[in-house]
Amino acid sequence: MTDDYEYFKKQIQLMTGIDLSSYKENQMKRRLDSMLVRNKLKNYQEYVSVLRSDRAKLDEFVSYMTINVSEFWRNxxxxxxxxxxxxxxxxxxxxxxxxxxxxxxxxxxxxxxxxxxxxxxxxxxxxxxxxxxxxxxxxxxxxxxxxxxxxxxxxxxxxxxxxxxxxxxxxxxxxxxxxxxxxxxxxxxxxxxxxxxxxxxxxxxxxxxxxxxxxxxxxxxxxxxxxxxxxxxxxxxxxxxxxxxxxxxxxxxxxxx
Ligand SMILES: C[S@@+](CC[C@H](N)C(=O)[O-])C[C@H]1O[C@@H](n2cnc3c(N)ncnc32)[C@H](O)[C@@H]1O
Missing domain, CATH: 3.40.50.150 (Vaccinia Virus protein VP39)
Structure with a gap:
């Protein structure tokens, strides 16, 4: 699974320029695993194939992984x-x-x-x-x-x-x-x-x-x-x-x- 994640990070960097190595690994993997479930995929490799061929899925991935919650006058x-x-x-x-x-x-x-x-x-x-x-x-x-x-x-x-x-x-x-x-x-x-x-x-x-x-x-x-x-x-x-x-x-x- 670790090798899989290394492969996934490398491919994401190639596709988007985003370096997932600087994000906390456990947190990222948790989110990533829920993306696999949501997209009915078995592993990171399958997910990479989807992301390579479907621009909308790649945008969805970036938005989900980067967590966009915000509000006016927060705290x-x-x-x-x-x-x-x-x-x-x-x-x-x-x-x-x-x-x-x-x-x-x-x-x-x-x-x-x-x-x-x-x-x-x-x-x-x-x-x-x-x-x-x-x-x-x-x-x-x-x-x-x-x-x-x-x-x-x-x-x-x-x-x-x-x-x-x-x-x-x-x-x-x-x-x-x-x-x-x-x-x-x-x-x-x-x-x-x-x-x-x-x-x-x-x-x-x-x-x-x-x-x-x-x-x-x-x-x-x-x-x-x-x-x-x-x-x-x-x-x-x-x-x-x-x-x-x-x-x-x-x-x-x-x-x-
Ligand atoms: C939870 S929101 C925070 C929004 C706002 N600052 C607030 O406190 O309400 C986190 C934002 O960080 C952005 N983000 C994640 N990684 C980033 C990076 N490497 N460089 C710049 N922005 C990033 C996400 O796209 C997301 O919009």
Whole structure:
């Protein structure tokens, strides 16, 4: 089975460029096994043959393996910390450079624009939002959401920036959309943007091996300006931040030294 998995990883890398060796193996295998059951396949080799001949199945695989769950204002208490304690020290009159890495359906970068709009005119707000999954980026660009994704968002933002387009579905305003640039980016292999003041990378590091995480922390550090801040998800933490030139300034917020 291990050899099978090695073969599978190699083939996926050839077909998609995604390096599954940097994702936690047990977690990946569990998801992969449930894909085999779902597709009524006996082993990884059979799955590779299907993925080679069926583009839609390959896209489905990428979406399933990369886990796209997201929501607006996810873990709201952290957004309050960002609003009250972090942003006031980062904001500059000319605006700040912000990157939402592994942004999934766009809930996170759009939440950020709505928050920044409290402090800056929209034309000064530019958020780069990236993800490895092309299909999810297309959904993010469309900007249409269910009530479930919006449940944690404060009502003032909902009423100001969303229009109901059918029962249970709302579209985000074009003004907010214009502030976000969506781009494909693999945290494991693509060059990182530089000169950032704030990076959000939430709820993706948990899927990576420790070695991959270490590389990513160092890359984020290089991406940030001095004093810039990295904002992680609620189950993620850098164990030895000083080793990566970071200081913990509040739970889940790390400042570049
Ligand atoms: C659970 S979602 C997190 C979305 C959002 N940050 C949040 O916290 O709500 C994880 C996202 O990470 C993306 N992802 C997985 N591996 C990645 C990689 N190597 N590079 C960039 N994004 C990746 C997935 O496509 C998915 O959209």
């Amino acid at each position: 709201g208490e952290q957004w309050d910390v960002l609003d009250l304690y972090i942003l006031p020290k980062l904001l500059k009159p000319e605006g700040i450079k912000v990157w939402s890495a592994a942004c999934s359906t766009g809930d996170e970068p759009y939440s950020l624009v709505m928050l920044l709009a409290k402090y800056l005119p929209l034309h000064k707000i530019k958020v780069l939002a990236t993800d490895i999954d092309k299909q999810i980026l297309q959904k993010a660009r469309e900007g249409i959401y269910t009530q479930r994704s919006l449940k944690g968002l404060p009502d003032s933002y909902k009423s100001r920036y969303f229009t109901e387009i059918s029962p249970g579905l709302a579209a985000i305003s074009e003004d907010i959309k214009r502030c976000v640039t969506f781009k494909e980016h693999d945290l494991l292999k693509d060059p990182y943007p530089v000169g950032c003041d704030l990076i959000l990378c939430r709820n993706v590091l948990i899927y990576f091996t420790n070695e991959a995480k270490e590389r990513i922390y160092s890359n984020f550090n290089k991406s940030l300006n001095k004093g810039g801040v990295l904002f992680l998800g609620n189950t993620e933490q850098i164990l030895y931040p000083a080793e990566h030139n970071f200081t913990l300034i509040s739970s889940f917020f790390y400042k570049k030294q």
